[in-house]
Amino acid sequence: MKESGVKPLQIAVVGGSIGGLTAAILLHEVGHDVHVFERSASALEDRGAGIVVLPMTERYFAEKGSALGEDSAGNSDLALTLTYWTYVDRFGSAIDAAATYNRFTSWNTLYRALLEEFPSERYHLAHNVKDCAQFVGGVTIAFEHGESRNCDLLVAADGIASTVRGIVSPHTTTDYAGYVAWRGTVLERNLEPATAAIFEDAMIYQVLDHAHILAYAIPGLGDSTVPGQRALNFVWYRNAAGSAFEELMVDRHDVHRPATVPPGLVQDRFVSKFRQDAEQLLAPPLRDLVLACEKPFIQAIFDMAADRFVHGRIVLIGDAATALRPHVAAGTAKACADGWALCDHLGDGDDLDASLANWERQQLSLARTVAARSRRMGQRAQFDSKMVAGDPDWRFGLFEPGN
Numbered sequence: 001m002k003e004s005g006v007k008p009l010q011i012a013v014v015g016g017s018i019g020g021l022t023a024a025i026l027l028h029e030v031g032h033d034v035h036v037f038e039r040s041a042s043a044l045e046d047r048g049a050g051i052v053v054l055p056m057t058e059r060y061f062a063e064k065g066s067a068l069g070e071d072s073a074g075n076s077d078l079a080l081t082l083t084y085w086t087y088v089d090r091f092g093s094a095i096d097a098a099a100t101y102n103r104f105t106s107w108n109t110l111y112r113a114l115l116e117e118f119p120s121e122r123y124h125l126a127h128n129v130k131d132c133a134q135f136v137g138g139v140t141i142a143f144e145h146g147e148s149r150n151c152d153l154l155v156a157a158d159g160i161a162s163t164v165r166g167i168v169s170p171h172t173t174t175d176y177a178g179y180v181a182w183r184g185t186v187l188e189r190n191l192e193p194a195t196a197a198i199f200e201d202a203m204i205y206q207v208l209d210h211a212h213i214l215a216y217a218i219p220g221l222g223d224s225t226v227p228g229q230r231a232l233n234f235v236w237y238r239n240a241a242g243s244a245f246e247e248l249m250v251d252r253h254d255v256h257r258p259a260t261v262p263p264g265l266v267q268d269r270f271v272s273k274f275r276q277d278a279e280q281l282l283a284p285p286l287r288d289l290v291l292a293c294e295k296p297f298i299q300a301i302f303d304m305a306a307d308r309f310v311h312g313r314i315v316l317i318g319d320a321a322t323a324l325r326p327h328v329a330a331g332t333a334k335a336c337a338d339g340w341a342l343c344d345h346l347g348d349g350d351d352l353d354a355s356l357a358n359w360e361r362q363q364l365s366l367a368r369t370v371a372a373r374s375r376r377m378g379q380r381a382q383f384d385s386k387m388v389a390g391d392p393d394w395r396f397g398l399f400e401p402g403n
Contacts, residue, residue: 019335
């Protein structure tokens, strides 16, 4: 992107994940003075395994004239395209296959590609926000280690557990959806060749009773997308209510994990039951994939939607603003879209308040629409058990199915 003629602002982006990085890169490249403050003490990793790459997710790279992570010579594309979206029955036979050409990558791969595009001296680790206060024309951010920073605009990209959201939208609730995603990855080379071949050019879905599972290839070691060197990512949505859910989220060290039980920390008794169910319920290739995963992990599914995204000179983006259920595969794309729209609206004129109001109106509408669609999909699959193989409405997309 080229610098614009807009008045430069001092902008602090709180949260250095994919959404925060995208916003920071775009705002920096049009001439704003941007710094990112990330709570983690080290570069982020192992967040969510595989992700679907929608057009908005890789828009930054596409507008540079390349696909995600591809260099000027056309090498090293860090996402991969699978031709088919295939549903299988209990025995592994295909019952529907559509050429959807979805693209996939790993969270780590996308994060690293973006991090390389932002000046390292402007990306600050170990900066956990304690509080922030607004003054006329700006915001003061207080960090837990005692440092404070002033800025013209604070962009909060600090996730579903956002500290800043409590200031912008203090009455927002985070509601458990009634089910979790069991996730994991396995290198293709660790599967039998016949099993790995099933996933070579297709994302595989199986519809279960009040549940469903999907699996697809993502970059493997060294971000390789070469068949045989890739990894396979699975996501199995399983209902868990009440005390069963609470027990599931207590790790092997008796620590309660409110959102994610990381790899290697899920209690053995739950992993054993998970594997028993895989033996009994899953189609052979999905069964073999799940059983080959040494350290599955658990992500709880939540609904969260702030009633506003802007308060004075503070803006919420990504999961800090609205957390989407994963079925539309648009959470990452929405976070990126928030950053693109913010950059566009800040370039509209010198009236910052008007620009933020226009941005909020647009992004609130988008967030509410896609969140409602993701909730309907989750209801149909997990509770109504009315998910239908081949349903064209069950397609990934931010703005509509397939887009």
